[in-house]
Amino acid sequence: MIVANRKPFEELLEFIKPYSKILLLGCNECVTVCATGGAKEVAILASELKMHREKEGRPIEIMEHVLERNCDPEYVESLKPMVGDYEMVMSMACGCGIQFVAEHYREKLVLPAVNTTFDGVTEEHGVWSERCLGCGNCILDKTLGICPVTRCAKSLFNGPCGGSQGGKCEVDKDTPCGWQLIVDRLKEMNMLDKYMEIQPLKDWSTSRDGGPRRRVREDLKI
Amino acid sequence: MRLTYPTNVKVLKVPCTGRVDVIHILKAFENGADGVYVAGCLEGECHYLVGNLRAKKRVGYAKQLLEECGIGGERVAMYNLSSAQGQRFAAIALEMTEKIRQLGPNPMKKGSRVMGHGSRENESQEQVARTEAKS
Ligand code: SF4
Numbered sequence: 001m002i003v004a005n006r007k008p009f010e011e012l013l014e015f016i017k018p019y020s021k022i023l024l025l026g027c028n029e030c031v032t033v034c035a036t037g038g039a040k041e042v043a044i045l046a047s048e049l050k051m052h053r054e055k056e057g058r059p060i061e062i063m064e065h066v067l068e069r070n071c072d073p074e075y076v077e078s079l080k081p082m083v084g085d086y087e088m089v090m091s092m093a094c095g096c097g098i099q100f101v102a103e104h105y106r107e108k109l110v111l112p113a114v115n116t117t118f119d120g121v122t123e124e125h126g127v128w129s130e131r132c133l134g135c136g137n138c139i140l141d142k143t144l145g146i147c148p149v150t151r152c153a154k155s156l157f158n159g160p161c162g163g164s165q166g167g168k169c170e171v172d173k174d175t176p177c178g179w180q181l182i183v184d185r186l187k188e189m190n191m192l193d194k195y196m197e198i199q200p201l202k203d204w205s206t207s208r209d210g211g212p213r214r215r216v217r218e219d220l221k222i
Numbered sequence: 223m224r225l226t227y228p229t230n231v232k233v234l235k236v237p238c239t240g241r242v243d244v245i246h247i248l249k250a251f252e253n254g255a256d257g258v259y260v261a262g263c264l265e266g267e268c269h270y271l272v273g274n275l276r277a278k279k280r281v282g283y284a285k286q287l288l289e290e291c292g293i294g295g296e297r298v299a300m301y302n303l304s305s306a307q308g309q310r311f312a313a314i315a316l317e318m319t320e321k322i323r324q325l326g327p328n329p330m331k332k333g334s335r336v337m338g339h340g341s342r343e344n345e346s347q348e349q350v351a352r353t354e355a356k357s
């Protein structure tokens with residue numbers, strides 16, 4: 001899932017400063033699961049903003065609305081009848097959703113209420129961590145399911161580096177060394193010989209270095 | 223026990239304090255409450271095992287949110303007591319009312335409104351109370 005964090009309250013207050021009637025958007029997918037921008041978080045933020053503005057003597061009207069997804073046109077287009085009623089849109093969806101709404105309603109100011117952070121997993125209730133950077137050429141086969149791009153602070157392909165200490169990464173004593181995890185896993189699976197294969201330089205053109213990526217399935221087009 | 227407690231405390235009953243969410247606390251303030259306290263069972267004695275412990279964390283989070291939006295985190299509190307402690311219930315109501323009175327009315331409010339809900343049989347302390355600071 002895509003994991004995000006709500007932006008600091010002060011920053012959001014600045015965004016909405018000139019306005020008195022706004023649409024606060026949420027999304028029912030990833031940001032609901034990571035408890036950042038689902039119906040509940042939209043309601044909490046709306047309540048906080050309204051109270052703050054009321055206290056300031058400049059009340060604000062906030063319409064809370066949560067789309068099934070903000071990254072698919074059919075849902076984004078469903079905003080059409082309402083979007084015109086508001087001075088601006090603030091969105092708690094991930095960066096993809098915020099952009100897509102902005103693309104669809106070019107006459108509207110659409111601002112982010114969250115910082116989109118990473119693609120990750122729920123380790124336990126209330127704890128999320130990063131797993132994939134979408135490098136475009138997955139090597140989890142070589143590392144037996146532990147991604148060196150995201151789990152090694154330096155994205156090394158032939159690790160570990162000299163900073164690996166007692167299983168922890170040198171950047172933070174609470175972060176496991178990705179390469180220690182890989183070696184442990186290889187040992188566990190009796191496949192340590194894979195560790196001896198030197199990985200060639202990674203071709204990052206399949207990743208962000210190749211520019212914005214796009215995927216087309218001609219057979220699915222209508 | 224003919225105990226009295228301040229009439230400005232409005233009790234909202236919930237089956238377990240584990241049902242209390244942050245948004246319920248915020249909505250109480252949005253609707254004009256001057257303070258909110260959650261009264262849960264004693265720690266370790268929750269019928270649902272951890273409902274009151276979850277409530278405690280949510281109250282902590284609500285405090286942060288109320289602080290950041292300028293209402294004041296000290297206006298919300300969590301208490302633990304058993305259903306047999308009627309006197310403590312009255313004492314808490316008094317203590318909270320006193321505290322809120324000192325803090326003064328909800329900073330965003332012009333006139334206070336009174337709101338109350340009743341439900342469920344359990345007349346225990348699994349209650350959320352809001353107090354109004356009468357000045
Ligand atoms: S190797 Fe690339 S695609 Fe595979 S998990 Fe890591 S970042 Fe994602």
Ligand code: SF4
Nearest residue numbers: 152160161169177178
């Ligand atoms: S200590 Fe491990 S995870 Fe950290 S940078 Fe070095 S190899 Fe990567």
